[in-house]
Amino acid sequence: MEKNKQILVIEDNPSNLYLMQYLLGKHGYTAIEADTGLKGIDLALTSKPLAIILDIQLPEMDGYEVAKAIRAYSSLDDTPIIAVTSYAMIGDRENAIAAGASAYIEKPINPDTFIREIESHIQEYSERSKLCES
Template sequence: MKRALVIEDNLNNMKLITFILEKSGYATIRAKTGREGVELALTEKPDFIILDIQLPDIDGFEVLKEIRKAEGTENTAIIAMTSYAMSGDREKMLRAGCNGYIEKPIDPMIVIKQIEQVIGEE
Protein backbone atom coordinates (compact mmCIF):
# COMPACT_ATOMS: atom_id res chain seq x y z
CA MET A 1 0.00 0.00 0.00
CA LYS A 2 1.44 3.32 -0.99
CA ARG A 3 1.77 5.94 1.68
CA ALA A 4 0.90 9.59 1.26
CA LEU A 5 2.02 12.43 3.51
CA VAL A 6 -0.56 15.22 3.65
CA ILE A 7 0.67 18.58 4.90
CA GLU A 8 -2.36 20.78 5.52
CA ASP A 9 -3.31 23.16 8.34
CA ASN A 10 -7.07 23.32 7.72
CA LEU A 11 -8.70 20.42 9.53
CA ASN A 12 -11.68 20.14 7.20
CA ASN A 13 -9.43 20.01 4.21
CA MET A 14 -7.19 17.48 5.90
CA LYS A 15 -10.16 15.26 6.62
CA LEU A 16 -11.45 15.59 3.09
CA ILE A 17 -8.25 14.73 1.30
CA THR A 18 -7.22 11.92 3.63
CA PHE A 19 -10.71 10.43 3.39
CA ILE A 20 -10.53 10.41 -0.39
CA LEU A 21 -7.02 8.98 -0.40
CA GLU A 22 -7.81 6.24 2.08
CA LYS A 23 -10.99 5.34 0.23
CA SER A 24 -8.92 5.05 -2.88
CA GLY A 25 -6.51 2.62 -1.23
CA TYR A 26 -3.66 4.77 0.08
CA ALA A 27 -2.27 4.96 3.60
CA THR A 28 -1.94 8.52 4.92
CA ILE A 29 0.39 10.36 7.28
CA ARG A 30 -0.71 13.80 8.47
CA ALA A 31 1.20 16.94 9.29
CA LYS A 32 -0.42 20.19 10.44
CA THR A 33 2.54 22.51 10.09
CA GLY A 34 5.37 22.97 7.62
CA ARG A 35 8.08 21.87 10.06
CA GLU A 36 6.18 18.79 11.07
CA GLY A 37 5.72 18.03 7.40
CA VAL A 38 9.44 18.24 6.68
CA GLU A 39 10.26 16.04 9.68
CA LEU A 40 7.73 13.38 8.73
CA ALA A 41 8.83 13.46 5.14
CA LEU A 42 12.42 12.70 6.18
CA THR A 43 11.62 10.09 8.81
CA GLU A 44 8.68 8.33 7.18
CA LYS A 45 9.83 8.56 3.60
CA PRO A 46 6.30 8.52 2.10
CA ASP A 47 5.70 7.56 -1.53
CA PHE A 48 4.22 10.94 -2.29
CA ILE A 49 3.33 14.18 -0.57
CA ILE A 50 0.29 16.45 -0.81
CA LEU A 51 1.43 19.91 0.18
CA ASP A 52 -0.62 22.98 1.05
CA ILE A 53 1.10 26.28 0.29
CA GLN A 54 -0.35 28.53 2.96
CA LEU A 55 0.88 27.06 6.25
CA PRO A 56 1.13 28.70 9.68
CA ASP A 57 4.89 28.41 10.28
CA ILE A 58 6.98 27.99 7.14
CA ASP A 59 5.25 28.16 3.82
CA GLY A 60 5.00 25.46 1.17
CA PHE A 61 7.99 26.77 -0.77
CA GLU A 62 10.27 26.37 2.23
CA VAL A 63 8.91 22.91 2.93
CA LEU A 64 9.48 21.92 -0.66
CA LYS A 65 13.06 23.20 -0.57
CA GLU A 66 13.87 21.35 2.66
CA ILE A 67 12.46 18.09 1.40
CA ARG A 68 14.25 18.33 -1.91
CA LYS A 69 17.52 19.10 -0.17
CA ALA A 70 17.43 16.09 2.10
CA GLU A 71 18.89 12.72 1.25
CA GLY A 72 16.42 10.08 0.12
CA THR A 73 13.59 12.46 -0.61
CA GLU A 74 15.09 14.31 -3.55
CA ASN A 75 12.81 12.49 -5.95
CA THR A 76 9.68 11.96 -3.89
CA ALA A 77 6.61 13.09 -5.85
CA ILE A 78 5.18 16.25 -4.34
CA ILE A 79 1.79 17.63 -5.35
CA ALA A 80 1.04 21.20 -4.37
CA MET A 81 -2.54 21.86 -3.43
CA THR A 82 -3.72 25.36 -2.79
CA SER A 83 -6.50 27.88 -3.10
CA TYR A 84 -6.51 29.64 -6.34
CA ALA A 85 -4.83 32.78 -5.03
CA MET A 86 -2.64 34.86 -7.23
CA SER A 87 -1.86 33.71 -10.71
CA GLY A 88 1.65 32.50 -10.95
CA ASP A 89 1.50 30.21 -7.91
CA ARG A 90 1.21 27.19 -10.14
CA GLU A 91 4.20 28.20 -12.23
CA LYS A 92 6.20 29.11 -9.16
CA MET A 93 5.56 25.79 -7.53
CA LEU A 94 6.32 23.76 -10.63
CA ARG A 95 9.49 25.72 -11.18
CA ALA A 96 10.49 25.20 -7.56
CA GLY A 97 10.34 21.46 -8.07
CA CYS A 98 6.78 20.30 -7.53
CA ASN A 99 5.67 17.37 -9.63
CA GLY A 100 2.03 18.44 -9.79
CA TYR A 101 -0.41 21.10 -8.79
CA ILE A 102 -4.05 20.81 -7.80
CA GLU A 103 -6.28 23.81 -7.24
CA LYS A 104 -8.60 23.99 -4.25
CA PRO A 105 -11.44 23.51 -3.92
CA ILE A 106 -10.77 20.00 -4.96
CA ASP A 107 -13.40 17.99 -6.75
CA PRO A 108 -13.60 14.50 -5.22
CA MET A 109 -14.92 13.25 -8.56
CA ILE A 110 -11.63 13.90 -10.29
CA VAL A 111 -8.98 14.58 -7.69
CA ILE A 112 -7.75 11.00 -7.49
CA LYS A 113 -7.26 10.93 -11.23
CA GLN A 114 -5.25 14.12 -11.01
CA ILE A 115 -3.07 12.71 -8.26
CA GLU A 116 -2.51 9.39 -9.95
CA GLN A 117 -1.52 11.13 -13.16
CA VAL A 118 1.32 12.77 -11.26
CA ILE A 119 2.54 9.78 -9.30
CA GLY A 120 2.26 7.56 -12.31
CA GLU A 121 -0.42 5.12 -11.25
CA GLU A 122 -3.39 4.57 -13.41
Protein backbone atom coordinates (compact mmCIF):
# COMPACT_ATOMS: atom_id res chain seq x y z
CA MET A 1 0.00 0.00 0.00
CA GLU A 2 1.30 3.42 -0.92
CA LYS A 3 2.28 5.49 2.07
CA ASN A 4 -0.30 8.08 3.05
CA LYS A 5 1.20 11.51 2.36
CA GLN A 6 -1.98 13.55 2.71
CA ILE A 7 -2.09 16.17 5.42
CA LEU A 8 -5.27 18.14 6.10
CA VAL A 9 -4.71 21.81 6.86
CA ILE A 10 -7.65 23.63 8.47
CA GLU A 11 -6.80 27.34 8.36
CA ASP A 12 -8.89 30.40 7.47
CA ASN A 13 -6.08 32.82 6.64
CA PRO A 14 -5.25 32.33 2.91
CA SER A 15 -1.58 33.32 3.08
CA ASN A 16 -0.89 31.15 6.08
CA LEU A 17 -2.78 28.32 4.43
CA TYR A 18 -0.70 28.76 1.30
CA LEU A 19 2.52 28.96 3.37
CA MET A 20 1.86 25.60 5.03
CA GLN A 21 0.59 24.04 1.80
CA TYR A 22 3.78 25.15 0.01
CA LEU A 23 6.08 23.89 2.74
CA LEU A 24 4.28 20.54 2.90
CA GLY A 25 4.30 20.24 -0.87
CA LYS A 26 8.02 20.97 -1.02
CA HIS A 27 8.65 18.16 1.46
CA GLY A 28 6.69 15.55 -0.41
CA TYR A 29 3.31 15.85 1.28
CA THR A 30 -0.08 16.62 -0.24
CA ALA A 31 -1.97 19.31 1.56
CA ILE A 32 -5.75 19.14 1.61
CA GLU A 33 -7.14 22.54 2.44
CA ALA A 34 -10.17 23.57 4.43
CA ASP A 35 -10.93 27.17 5.42
CA THR A 36 -13.67 26.31 7.92
CA GLY A 37 -13.99 23.73 10.65
CA LEU A 38 -17.00 22.01 9.11
CA LYS A 39 -15.29 21.59 5.76
CA GLY A 40 -12.28 20.27 7.64
CA ILE A 41 -14.31 17.60 9.46
CA ASP A 42 -15.91 16.52 6.15
CA LEU A 43 -12.54 16.26 4.43
CA ALA A 44 -11.03 14.41 7.37
CA LEU A 45 -13.78 11.79 7.20
CA THR A 46 -13.63 11.38 3.45
CA SER A 47 -9.87 11.51 2.86
CA LYS A 48 -8.51 10.04 6.11
CA PRO A 49 -5.27 12.10 6.12
CA LEU A 50 -1.94 11.19 7.72
CA ALA A 51 -2.35 14.14 10.07
CA ILE A 52 -4.50 17.22 10.61
CA ILE A 53 -2.96 20.67 11.10
CA LEU A 54 -5.61 22.68 12.89
CA ASP A 55 -5.76 26.42 13.43
CA ILE A 56 -7.58 27.28 16.65
CA GLN A 57 -8.93 30.72 15.77
CA LEU A 58 -11.52 29.83 13.13
CA PRO A 59 -14.77 31.47 12.08
CA GLU A 60 -18.06 29.88 13.20
CA MET A 61 -16.65 26.71 14.75
CA ASP A 62 -13.37 27.15 16.60
CA GLY A 63 -10.45 24.73 16.63
CA TYR A 64 -11.33 23.21 20.02
CA GLU A 65 -14.80 22.25 18.76
CA VAL A 66 -13.36 20.86 15.53
CA ALA A 67 -10.85 18.73 17.49
CA LYS A 68 -13.63 17.40 19.72
CA ALA A 69 -15.82 16.59 16.70
CA ILE A 70 -13.01 14.75 14.93
CA ARG A 71 -12.18 12.76 18.07
CA ALA A 72 -15.81 11.59 18.11
CA TYR A 73 -15.14 9.45 15.03
CA SER A 74 -13.31 6.27 15.87
CA SER A 75 -12.29 5.92 12.22
CA LEU A 76 -10.02 8.91 12.80
CA ASP A 77 -8.47 7.59 16.00
CA ASP A 78 -5.13 7.03 14.28
CA THR A 79 -4.98 10.54 12.89
CA PRO A 80 -2.95 13.00 14.97
CA ILE A 81 -4.27 16.55 15.31
CA ILE A 82 -1.57 19.20 15.53
CA ALA A 83 -2.93 22.49 16.82
CA VAL A 84 -1.29 25.62 15.45
CA THR A 85 -2.25 28.83 17.11
CA SER A 86 -1.17 32.36 17.78
CA TYR A 87 -2.99 32.19 21.08
CA ALA A 88 -0.50 32.11 23.87
CA MET A 89 -2.64 32.67 26.92
CA ILE A 90 -2.94 30.55 30.02
CA GLY A 91 -4.59 27.26 29.22
CA ASP A 92 -4.32 27.41 25.42
CA ARG A 93 -2.07 24.41 25.29
CA GLU A 94 -4.13 22.52 27.90
CA ASN A 95 -7.39 23.38 26.17
CA ALA A 96 -6.10 22.16 22.85
CA ILE A 97 -4.84 18.89 24.31
CA ALA A 98 -8.07 18.44 26.28
CA ALA A 99 -10.11 18.97 23.10
CA GLY A 100 -8.25 16.10 21.45
CA ALA A 101 -5.18 17.66 19.85
CA SER A 102 -2.05 15.54 20.16
CA ALA A 103 0.45 18.40 19.78
CA TYR A 104 0.68 22.14 19.83
CA ILE A 105 2.77 24.49 17.69
CA GLU A 106 2.84 28.21 18.37
CA LYS A 107 2.59 30.76 15.58
CA PRO A 108 4.49 32.26 13.92
CA ILE A 109 5.87 29.02 12.60
CA ASN A 110 9.52 28.63 11.78
CA PRO A 111 9.74 27.52 8.13
CA ASP A 112 13.15 26.00 8.75
CA THR A 113 11.86 23.59 11.41
CA PHE A 114 8.12 23.35 10.77
CA ILE A 115 8.14 20.15 8.70
CA ARG A 116 10.51 18.44 11.12
CA GLU A 117 8.18 19.32 14.02
CA ILE A 118 5.16 17.96 12.14
CA GLU A 119 6.96 14.76 11.27
CA SER A 120 8.16 14.17 14.83
CA HIS A 121 4.64 14.67 16.20
CA ILE A 122 3.24 12.15 13.68
CA GLN A 123 5.94 9.71 14.68
CA GLU A 124 5.28 10.24 18.39
CA TYR A 125 1.55 9.80 17.93
CA SER A 126 1.79 6.55 16.01
CA GLU A 127 4.21 5.15 18.62
CA ARG A 128 1.82 6.10 21.39
CA SER A 129 -1.10 4.46 19.55
CA LYS A 130 0.88 1.26 19.08
CA LEU A 131 1.71 1.19 22.77
CA CYS A 132 -1.94 1.55 23.62
CA GLU A 133 -2.97 -1.25 21.26
CA SER A 134 -0.41 -3.72 22.57
